[in-house]
Amino acid sequence: AGSSVEEMEFNWDEYLEDTGATAAPHGSFKHVDTSLQNGFAPGMKLEVAVKSDQNTYWVATIITTCGQLLLLRYDGYGEDRKADFWCDILTADLHPIGWCEQNKKILKVPEGIKDKIPDQEEFLQRVLKGACSAPANLLEGLHRGKNPLDLIAPGSRLELQNIRDSLEAWVVNVVENVGGRLKLRYEGLEDSDKFDQWLFYLDPFLHQVGWAAQHGYSLQPPLAIRSLRSEADWQEILKKVKEEEEESSVPTDLFKDKPVIGVHSFSEGMKLEAVDPMAPFVICPATVLKVYNDKYFLIEMDDLRPERASSQRYVCHVNSAGIFPVQWSLKNGLHLSPPPGYPGQDFDWADYLKQCGAEAAPQSCFPSLTSDHGFKENMKLEAVNPVDPEEVCIATVTKLKDSYLWLQLEGSKKPVPECIVSVESMNIFPVGWCETNGYQLRPPRKAIVNKQKKIAVVQPEKQILSSRTVHDGLKNQELNSSDSVVINGKYCCPKIYFNHRCFSGPYLNKGRIAELPQSVGPGNCVLVLKEVLTLLINAAYKPSRVLRELQLDEEAAWHGHGETLKAKYKGKSYRATVEVVRTADRVADFCRKTCIKLECCPNLFGPQMVLDKCSENCSVLTKTKYTHYYGKRKNKRIGRPPGGHSNLEVAMKKPNKRRKRRKHFFVHKKKRSSTSVDNTPAGSPQGSGAEEEDDQDESELSHSLAQDRDKRKRKLRTFSFSDDENKPPSPKDIKMEVAEKLQLDSNPLEWSVADVVRFLKSTDCAPLARIFLDQEIDGQALLLLTLPTVQECMDLKLGPAIKLCHHIERVKLAFYQQFAN
Secondary structure, rough: HHHHOOOOOOOOOHHHHHHOOEEEEEEHHHHHHHOOOOOOOOOOOEEEEEEEEEEEEEEEEEEEEEEOOEEEEEOOOOOOOOOOOOEEOOOOOOOOOHHHHHHOEEOOOHHHHHOOOOOHHHHHHHHOOOEEEEOOOOOOOOOOOOOOOHHOOOOEEEEEEEEOOOOOOEEEEEEEEEEEEEEEEEOOOOOOOOOOEEEEEOOOEEOOOOOOOOOOOOOOOHHHHHOOOOHHHHHHHHHHHHOOOHHHOOOOOHHOOOOOOOOOOOOOEEEEEEEEOOOOOOEEEEEEEEOOOOEEEEEEOOOOOOOOOOEEEEEEEOOOOEOOOHHHHHHHOEOOEEEEEEEEOOOOOHHHHHOOOOOOOOOHHHEEEEEOOOOOOOOEEEOOOOOOOEEEEEEEEEEOOOOOEEEEEEEOOOOOOOOOOOOHHHHHHHOOHHHHOOOOEEEEEHHHHHHHOOOOOOEEEEEOHHHHHHHHHHHHHHHHHHHHHHHHHEEOOOOEEEOOOOOOOOOEHHHHHHHOOOOOEEHHHHHHHHOOOOOOOHHHHHHHHHHHHEEEOOOOOOOOOEEEEEEEOOOOOEEEEEHHHHHHHHHHHHHHHHHHHHHOOOOOOEOOOOOOOOOOOHHHOOOOHHHHHHHHHHHHOOEEEEEEEEOOHHHHHHHOOOOOOOOOOOOOOOOOOOOOOOOOOOOOOOHHHHHHHHHHHHHHHHHHHHHHHHHHHHHHHEEEEOOOOOOOOOOHHHHHHHOEEEEEEEOOOOOHHHHHHHHHHHOOHHHHHHHHHOOOHHHHHOOOOOOHHHHHOOOOHHHHHHHHHHHHHHHHHHHHHHHOO
């Protein structure tokens, strides 16, 4: 149970920060970029119903795509973008080129460009010559609006070439599709997973059903499984596959981006250096054993032992990874492992070729290798374990040579040597790929150990001691810990004491505070303070309310380090970013300010232990006086930003002042009415005044918002959301959120940069708002953003990029539904 908790908690951002490493750039994983495309590309043409006359159609060109939305421009407008319009693939009347002719529908020039096109027939002939039509299968029928990758569903059938010893192919069933990485099972082995394979859907040896017959290859089960059934059984299985071909086939379009296999110039008997794809840990001498045709040849790893039981051989093509010319290892300063049975360790190619009577494959047989790929040493990525392809592990680039990486895998069930992988391998993925596709990434074992080592020290629960005992003990602790503080420098946090006799304020439960440990620390500032704040949140009457008070206000100046803290209350999960200081010299001030935020005694917790009497004399103050006194001082001293709460007394003095609406990054599993009053649990010694005030505050707010809506519309563009703007979706609830529509008060085409930033700050992508401000992205630019653009230009990881595009897509959808017509 312990290890699974650690696995679940693995976080790439924290791991990269702890290791000081960087993630490999997303643009380096071409196969992942291809898998994210929706099948439509800018420049494709289709036939669209004309808005002004629904019975007529005209040719339009795709300008850009976002999920199921297409930005289109009628042919004839040239470079003029004023008439561009968004269409939803699922609801719009869209068809492939030629559909009108087949279905006797009218193609007619829209009114806006009639003058520009005097001869319709001549114009269509000219623009459609050599044009690429949008895929018919993605515009009509069951596949309409779907991501092409989703069409490879479990139960789909494909043909897989047998790459170990011949060119024969056999039918495989898709068992699982993880972001284009397919778990495949040979047809006829429905109950056995022993021979299952994992391949990316763009693998050159994977084809749609019917490929073998078209290219003259026979359909035969591989030798490894042939003996499991009789010949008659295999023929029966093949017959059944052909009968069900229609319902289990995968659209041919999916394979259009597969690498094209070129013509090779290898001959039988040639020697080369190679990496065995089944055990890619060393480079060894190998021989071209057989040439099948101008595309495929068979390679065998050299083995000089007379008693060898089997040979390692596999089918290659000219662009296969892991084949090199003779002397490549020597030229690159790499170790070449002599063949098993070779006498001595000093392998020499010249002697070996003479001994074998063979020739080396010339340099011209091999494709030129590139070093322009974006990978660098110590970069992190996710990679398939070649020994157990079910596992995807964290990988570190330890070495680079031309277009090859040496990867050290972390967290695999069994230790694996460094793997040699091509930069174009489809078994490597960007950081966050597993999380995005809901697949378990093997967490590093080291991280678990480090976590335990680094965690802040929590002292035993406090006992009621006499002042003298405490004072002496504290002196000893200070003497003992002074060395470590000096060693760890400015980032070492001193002990933080919980002084439970001090006034606990309206939010914190005095009984729970008394049960907290005597102190936390010393240790790393961020870790110690995160532990302290987590304990305080859990000691609250309403953990969610304390989390909200601690939450970093987006307009406040940023001085520290953002940490995500969580709270649970009444079965709901909450999450917010809280600012934590990094250096020891700011810890005391941070603790004091946090206490004032929570309206408790400034000495409730901090580096000072309160012995007999608090210096603030907080015990003589009643709740009302105390809240009033510290509330006022809080407002004067800290300058609480507009997003914060004022206390009840201040709120009552200024009932007419319109407050700025708060924006919180909370994750609520259920919507909550702003007027509902959620009372503090029974038995709360402080009463529920502060919470009632919060609920009143919200109901007043919604009332004043309704009254002022028209005024605000004239003065300022605002955004209203049908899903509560204080409650963006958690990853777990994203499916529920997708269905919810966004309601916009103004046309996003007219948004300024400030409007775009304001919208982003109302979502869970608020930290990215700064990028939009710096890049001056206004509403028009926002609507043109796509996932590849966001990743490339903003240098974002896959997870945040997809989240951001989700919100951009919602704006596009709302724009199309509310304003496009």
